[in-house]
Amino acid sequence: xxxxxxxxxxxxxxxxxxxxxxxxxxxxxxxxxxxxxxxxxxxxxxxxxxxxxxxxxxxxxxxxxxxxxxxxxxxxxxxxxxxxxxxxxxxxxxxxxxxxxxxxxxxxxxxxxxxxxxxxxxxxxxxxxxxxxxxxxxxxxxxxxxxxxxxxxxxxxxxxxxxxxxxxxxxxxxxxxxxxxxxxxxxxxxxxxxxxxxxxxxxxxxxxxxxxxxxxxxxxxxxxxxxxxxxxxxxxxxxxxxxxxxxxxxxxxxxxxxxxxxxxxxxxxxxxxxxxxxxxxxxxxxxxxxxxxxxxxxxxxxxxxxxxxxxxxxxxxxxxxxxxxxxxxxxxxxxxxxxxxxxxxxxxxxxxxxxxxxxxxxxxxxxxxxxxxxxxxxxxxxxxxxxxxxxxxxxxxxxxxxxxxxxxxxxxxxxxxxxxxxxxxxxxxxxxxxxxxxxxxxxxxxx
Numbered sequence: 001x002x003x004x005x006x007x008x009x010x011x012x013x014x015x016x017x018x019x020x021x022x023x024x025x026x027x028x029x030x031x032x033x034x035x036x037x038x039x040x041x042x043x044x045x046x047x048x049x050x051x052x053x054x055x056x057x058x059x060x061x062x063x064x065x066x067x068x069x070x071x072x073x074x075x076x077x078x079x080x081x082x083x084x085x086x087x088x089x090x091x092x093x094x095x096x097x098x099x100x101x102x103x104x105x106x107x108x109x110x111x112x113x114x115x116x117x118x119x120x121x122x123x124x125x126x127x128x129x130x131x132x133x134x135x136x137x138x139x140x141x142x143x144x145x146x147x148x149x150x151x152x153x154x155x156x157x158x159x160x161x162x163x164x165x166x167x168x169x170x171x172x173x174x175x176x177x178x179x180x181x182x183x184x185x186x187x188x189x190x191x192x193x194x195x196x197x198x199x200x201x202x203x204x205x206x207x208x209x210x211x212x213x214x215x216x217x218x219x220x221x222x223x224x225x226x227x228x229x230x231x232x233x234x235x236x237x238x239x240x241x242x243x244x245x246x247x248x249x250x251x252x253x254x255x256x257x258x259x260x261x262x263x264x265x266x267x268x269x270x271x272x273x274x275x276x277x278x279x280x281x282x283x284x285x286x287x288x289x290x291x292x293x294x295x296x297x298x299x300x301x302x303x304x305x306x307x308x309x310x311x312x313x314x315x316x317x318x319x320x321x322x323x324x325x326x327x328x329x330x331x332x333x334x335x336x337x338x339x340x341x342x343x344x345x346x347x348x349x350x351x352x353x354x355x356x357x358x359x360x361x362x363x364x365x366x367x368x369x370x371x372x373x374x375x376x377x378x379x380x381x382x383x384x385x386x387x388x389x390x391x392x393x394x395x396x397x398x399x400x401x402x403x404x405x406x407x408x409x410x411x412x413x414x415x416x417x418x419x420x421x422x423x424x425x426x427x428x429x430x431x432x433x434x435x436x437x438x439x440x441x442x443x444x445x446x447x
Contacts (some may be wrong), residue, residue, distance in 0.1 A: 112282050235298065240290065248293075
C-alpha cells in the first residue's frame with residue numbers, strides 16, 4: 001500500500017550557527033551565573049551559599065579539590081547499541097562498528113571510566129550537602145504520582161537530589177567532564193547525522209520544536225542533573241525522558257557487585273530490550289528522549305547513579321526540577337526575562353514554576369512518534385514518519401521524521417490511498433502546479 005501525504009508548514013527562520021543557541025534565548029548560564037558571581041543562593045528566603053561551599057570544603061580534602069581540575073585521560077568508548085530489526089540488531093564494540101546502513105543508527109553508547117573517583121566523590125558530597133541544608137531539593141519520587149495515576153501499578157521510582165544548576169555553580173569542573181563524556185559519545189555514535197543544516201535553520205527558532213534537534217552537546221544546556229538512589233523502590237518502570245531531552249547521561253557510582261538485580265535496560269524501535277549493568281564510573285549515554293528505558297527489580301544492595309539530561313535551552317534556574325520543566329514553560333520564562341531586561345549575571349525577577357501550562361499542551365509536548373510502528377523508509381517519504389500498515393481511507397497523525405515531533409492536528413494529517421487513486425492524485429498535483437505554487441509562497445521561489 002502506498003501512502004499519500006500533504007503537509008505545508010511555515011516555520012520562522014533565525015540566523016545562528018549550527019548548535020549555537022539563538023540570540024534571544026541567551027547563554028547557557030544566564031539563569032544561574034549571578035549565584036556564582038555574587039556568591040548567593042537564597043531558597044525559600046534563606047541564604048545557603050556559604051553553608052554549601054563550606055560543607056563541600058569540609059568533606060573534600062585539599063588534595064581532592066586540586067584534582068577536580070584534572071581532565072580524565074582514561075575516558076573511552078566501550079560498546080554501542082544500534083537500532084535495527086530483531087534479526088540484525090546487535091551490541092557491538094566500537095572498534096568493529098559496521099558501516100552497513102541496514103544495521104540502523106546508534107542510539108546508546110557506553111563510555112568507560114567516564115568520570116574519575118574524585119569527580120564522583122565531589123558529586124556525592126554536593127548531594128549530601130544539599131540534603132543537609134536544602135532538604136526540599138531531595139525527594140522520594142514514585143513514578144505513578146509523576147504520571148498522575150490514582151494508585152501504584154508497580155512502576156517503582158527513585159530518590160533524586162536535584163543538582164541542576166548547582167553542579168555548575170559549585171563544581172564547574174565536573175560539569176565540564178559531563179559535557180566531555182557526552183561529546184565523546186556524540187562523536188562515536190555519529191549523532192551529528194540526526195540533523196541537517198537546513199533542518200536546524202527551520203527548527204531552531206521555534207521554542208516548542210527547538211529542543212527536539214540534536215546539536216553538539218557542548219552547545220546544549222542542562223535540563224536536569226540528579227543524584228539517584230533507589231531505597232524503598234524495587235524498580236523503575238520503562239519510560240522515556242520526554243521529547244525535550246536530546247541526550248541522557250547516566251554515570252554509575254556503584255560497582256555491579258554492590259547490588260543484585262537493578263539492570264539498566266533500553267528498548268529499541270523494534271521493541272527489543274537489552275539489559276546491562278554498567279561498571280563503576282562508566283557512563284551510559286543515549287537518546288533518552290526518544291527511547292524507552294528503565295531499571296529491573298533491585299533485590300539487594302545499594303544502587304547509586306548520577307543522571308544528567310541535556311536540551312537545546314539554557315540550564316535550568318535554581319529551584320526547578322526535571323518534571324516541572326517543559327519547553328513551553330521555559331519559552332515563556334525566557335520571553336518574560338527578556339521583557340524584564342535580564343541578562344546573564346543578573347537575576348530574573350520571574351520564577352519558572354510560576355508559568356502554568358494546560359495539560360493538553362503538556363501531553364502534546366511529550367508525545368513522540370510511536371516507537372513500535374513500522375514506517376516507510378526515507379527514500380519513500382523523506383520528511384514525515386508514515387506507517388506502512390495504514391488501511392485505505394485511514395487518517396493518521398504526522399510526525400517530523402528527523403525529530404519525532406508531531407505536527408499540530410489542525411495543520412496536517414495523512415490519509416492512506418489505494419495505489420490507483422494515489423497515482424491519479426499525484427498526476428493532478430504535477431499538472432496543476434500546486435507544489436510549485438506552494439514553494440513560491442513559502443520560500444519566495446519563482447514558480
